[in-house]
Amino acid sequence: MQTETAEQVVIDTSSTTVHTLGPKDARKIRYMQKDGRFPVVFHKASDWSPYLMDIFTTLVEIRWRVMFLVFSLSYILSWIFFGLCYWLIAYVNGDDSNDDDKICIYNVRGFTGAFLFSMETQATIGYGFRGMSENCMVAIIVVTVQDVLSCLIDTIIIGIVIAKMASARKRAQTVGFSNFVVVSLRDGVLCLSWRLGDFRRNHIVEGVTTAQLIRYVKKPMGYVVISYQNLEIEEREIVLATPALIIHKLQPGSPLYGLGPDDLLEENFELVVSFTYTGDSTGMLHQTRTSYTPSDIRWGQRFQNMLKVGKRHYKVDYALFNETIWVPVPLMSAEEYDRRRRPVEPNTPSLQPDKRSQIVVNVAPELK
Structure with a gap:
C-alpha cells in the first residue's frame, strides 16, 4: 500500500520486493x-619484456607452486652448472692420474663427484672428504664466484618468500564489505x-574509502566503452x-x-568500492575492494545494529x-521524492474572503 502526502511519501514494507537479475542479465x-579481482585477459602474451624487466614483482605475484619450482x-x-665447471677443471688438469701435490680438487674423479662438491x-655442508687445493687458480676463482652467487640466490629467494607471505592480499581478506x-x-x-568491517583484533591505523559507478556499453563496431x-x-x-x-547521499x-527501485531492473552498472588503509602491525599499505550490481541493492532496508x-x-x-531489517522508504527515485516533498506554491498570495466562505459552506454539509 502506497501513501502520499505533501511532506512525505512512504511505503508499506510488507509489499516490498527484492530485485534480482534475470537469466539474461546473469550472463x-x-x-x-x-x-576484488578483475576478469581481464591480455591477448598479447608473446611480449614477456614487462615481466622480465620487473622480475622481482613477477616472482612475488606467481603462484606458490610455481614459486617452489623456481626455488628448487x-x-x-646452479649446482649442476658449477659441477660441470669443477668436472672440466679436474678433467683438464688430469686429477685422475696426477699425484696429490698436483691435484686441483681432491676426490673428484667424475661428474658425480664434481656435482657433490658443488652442492x-x-x-656450506663441508663433509671434509672433498676439498680444494691451492694448485689451480681457476678452481679457486670458480669457488669464490659460487659462494658469492649462493649468497645472492639466498637473499633473493628469502626476500620473495617473505614478500609473498606478507602480501597485501592476505591482509585484505580480513577486511570485508557487506x-x-x-x-x-x-x-x-x-x-x-x-x-565495512575488520575481522582481526589488530586493527587498522587509518584508511580512505572510495566508490565509483562504472558503466560499459558495447558499440556496434564491437568495441566497448567504459x-x-x-x-x-x-x-x-x-x-x-x-x-x-x-554512506552516499542520493x-x-x-x-x-x-533511479528508483523499478529502474534498477533495467540498469547495467557496477558500484566499485575500495578501502585503502595502513595495517597497525606491519605499517604496510593495503587495499580491499569489491563491487555491487543492481541486484545487490536492497531498497527499503537498513543494517541491523551490531555494536x-x-x-x-x-x-x-x-x-x-x-x-x-525492513524500514519505511519511498518507493521512488530520490529525484521524485525530493520533488514531491517540496511545498506547493499557491497561484495567488492569499484566498479571497468570498472563496474562503464558499469552501466552508461546501465542506460543512459533508462534515455533518
Missing part, C-alpha cells in the same frame, strides 16, 4: 569480481549505504576499530539520483554483519 561479465630449480641448476660448497548495499532514509534524505563516475562519500577517512557504515549530482557498549569494552557481534 553479463562483471567489471570486477566480488573478491635456482639451486639445482657441498654452495650449501554482501549488498541498502537504500534507506537518513535525516529525511535517501541514502545508499554499505558496511565510463567512470565518482560517488561522493560522507566521512571518507575512517579508523576501522569498529564496523563502519559508508542528492542532485549523484549518478543514482534519478553494543559494555562496562569496559565495546561489543561487536559480527554475526549481524550482513543482517538487515
